Amino acid sequence: MIRSVVRGNGAALPRRIMKNADFEGMVETSDEWIVQRTGIRQRHVAADDETTASLGEAAARAALDSAGLTPADIDLIVLATSTPNNTFPATAVEIQNRLGMHHGFAFDMQAVCSGFVYAVATADLYIRGGLAKRVLVIGSETFSRILDWSDRSTCVLFGDGAGAVVLEAAKGAGNIADRGVLAASLRSDGVHKEKLFVDGGPSTTGTVGHLKMEGREVFKHAVGMITDVIEATFAEAGITAEDLDWFVPHQANKRIIDASAKKLGIAEEKVVVTVDLHGNTSAASVPLALSVAVADGRIKKGDLVLLEAMGGGFTWGAVLLRW
Numbered sequence: 565m566i567r568s569v570v571r572g573n574g575a576a577l578p579r580r581i582m583k584n585a586d587f588e589g590m591v592e593t594s595d596e597w598i599v600q601r602t603g604i605r606q607r608h609v610a611a612d613d614e615t616t617a618s619l620g621e622a623a624a625r626a627a628l629d630s631a632g633l634t635p636a637d638i639d640l641i642v643l644a645t646s647t648p649n650n651t652f653p654a655t656a657v658e659i660q661n662r663l664g665m666h667h668g669f670a671f672d673m674q675a676v677c678s679g680f681v682y683a684v685a686t687a688d689l690y691i692r693g694g695l696a697k698r699v700l701v702i703g704s705e706t707f708s709r710i711l712d713w714s715d716r717s718t719c720v721l722f723g724d725g726a727g728a729v730v731l732e733a734a735k736g737a738g739n740i741a742d743r744g745v746l747a748a749s750l751r752s753d754g755v756h757k758e759k760l761f762v763d764g765g766p767s768t769t770g771t772v773g774h775l776k777m778e779g780r781e782v783f784k785h786a787v788g789m790i791t792d793v794i795e796a797t798f799a800e801a802g803i804t805a806e807d808l809d810w811f812v813p814h815q816a817n818k819r820i821i822d823a824s825a826k827k828l829g830i831a832e833e834k835v836v837v838t839v840d841l842h843g844n845t846s847a848a849s850v851p852l853a854l855s856v857a858v859a860d861g862r863i864k865k866g867d868l869v870l871l872e873a874m875g876g877g878f879t880w881g882a883v884l885l886r887w
C-alpha cells in the first residue's frame with residue numbers, strides 16, 4: 565500500500581524573543597505565575613515584516629533543504645493556520661508563489677491548534693488517493709496579531725512561528741513496521757465554541773477580532789479529549805503507549821501535557837516539550853516541537869511518533885507515524 569513518509573522537516577521563528585519578565589510592566593503578572601501555571605518561559609513575537617506567509621515560506625524552505633528537494637518536486641501545499649495574511653486568497657497560495665511554484669495546488673486548513681494534525685491527516689489522504697506525490701504540510705501562525713495585549717489571562721500564553729514537513733508517497737507493506745503515517749483520529753464539537761474563539765470575522769463584525777478564552781474551562785476538557793483520541797489511534801494501529809518512541813503533543817500548557825502523558829502511561833522521557841521555548845504557537849506548535857527533537861537527535865528514522873493537538877472549536881486529533 566501507499567504510505568505518506570516524512571522526507572524532511574524545518575522550522576522558522578520570528579527574530580524577537582519575549583521573556584515572561586517582559587510582560588511585568590504591561591499587565592499584572594509575574595514570571596513565577598506564568599512558569600508555574602503553564603511552563604512557558606519565552607515566546608517569539610513577529611515584527612511587522614514577519615507574517616504567517618513569510619514564516620511559513622522560511623519553514624517550507626528549511627523542510628525542502630532537509631529533504632534535498634526543491635519547490636519543483638512538490639505538488640501540493642497544505643497550510644494549517646488561523647492567522648492568514650488575508651481573509652483570502654489562502655496564505656498557502658501566497659507561500660506557493662513565494663516559493664516560485666506555479667504548478668500543483670495549495671490550500672489553507674483552519675482547525676486552530678489542531679490544524680497541523682488535521683493537515684497531516686488530510687495530506688496523507690491526498691497522497692494515498694493519488695492526487696499528490698509530495699506534499700508540503702506547514703503550520704504557521706502569528707497569534708500576536710489577534711491577542712488582546714491588555715488581557716493577562718491570554719496574552720502571556722501564545723507565540724508566533726512556523727514548522728513544516730515534506731510528506732512523500734512510498735510503498736509500504738501495510739503493517740505497523742512501515743514508515744509514514746500509520747493511523748489518525750480527528751474530532752470536533754462546536755458546542756464548545758464560546759470557550760475559545762476570536763470575537764471578529766469577515767461575515768460577522770467585518771473586523772479581525774481578538775482571542776477570547778475561558779482557560780479553566782479549556783483545561784477541564786483538554787486531558788479527557790486528548791487521551792480519548794489517542795486511545796482511538798492506538799486501537800486503530802493495534803499498539804500501546806509502550807510501543808511509542810516519542811510523544812509530540814500540542815504545546816499549550818506543561819500541566820496538560822504532563823497529565824495527558826500520565827493518564828496514557830507514556831513515560832516522561834518520551835515526551836517532547838517545547839512550550840517553555842515557544843509558548844502556544846497554535847498550528848505551528850507540533851511541527852516546531854518536531855523540529856527541535858529532530859535537530860537534537862532524539863527523533864530518528866524508524867522511530868514511532870505520536871502527534872496530538874486540541875484547540876478552538878473545539879477540535880482535537882492524533883496522528884501516529886513512523887519517522
Ligand SMILES: CC(C)(COP(=O)(O)OP(=O)(O)OC[C@H]1O[C@@H](n2cnc3c(N)ncnc32)[C@H](O)[C@@H]1OP(=O)(O)O)[C@@H](O)C(=O)NCCC(=O)NCCS
Nearest residue numbers: 593594597601677716717720779780782783816817874875
Ligand atoms: C490559562 C491557564 C494557564 C490559567 O491557569 P489556572 O490555574 O486555570 O488559573 P485560573 O484561570 O484558575 O486563574 C487563577 C487566577 O490567576 C489569575 N491570572 C490569570 N492570568 C494571569 C496571569 N497572566 N498572571 C497572573 N495571574 C493571572 C486569574 O485572574 C485568577 O485570579 P482570581 O482567582 O483572582 O480570579 C490555564 O487555565 C490553562 O492553561 N488553560 C488551558 C489553556 C489552553 O491550553 N488553551 C489553549 C488550548 S489550544
